[in-house]
Amino acid sequence: MGSATVPSSPATSSSAASMSSQPAAQAAVITIDKFDYSVPASVSPGAMITVENKDGEKHTVTADNADAFDVEVDGDGNTSFKAPTTPGSYPFSCIFHSNMTGVLIVK
Structure with a gap:
């Protein structure tokens, strides 16, 4: 009986560890289509964000504070x-097309 208790204890703690690390690993997608950004409602701090460009033109996702993020696609x-990794609102735009703007919310 003692051995049955030991395996359930590590399984419980490993499940808790997986659940607490899951939000940071959750992926998010910003889609660019017809010179417009489609942005998730919010993302977790440190989440990986995929940018999908459906336009035939080159675009960027450049934070107003370019130290936060700046990618070209x-x-x-x-x-x-x-x-x-710091929660907050991060306004961004496309360097090539100033009419393209969005806000990434990290929380």
Whole structure:
């Protein structure tokens, strides 16, 4: 009976560890289509973000504070970047097309 208790204890703690690390590993997608960004409602700090460009033109996802993130994605291409680790709102735009703007919310 003692051995049955021991295996259930590590399984419980490993499940808790997996659950607490899951949000940081959760992926998010920013889609660029018809010169417009489609942005998730929010992302976890440090989440990997995939940028899918459905336009034939090159675009960027450049934070107003470019130290936060700045990626370029070719027409009809994909790229990814890591979300900032500090929660907050991060306005961004496309360097090539100033009318393209969005906000990435990290929480």
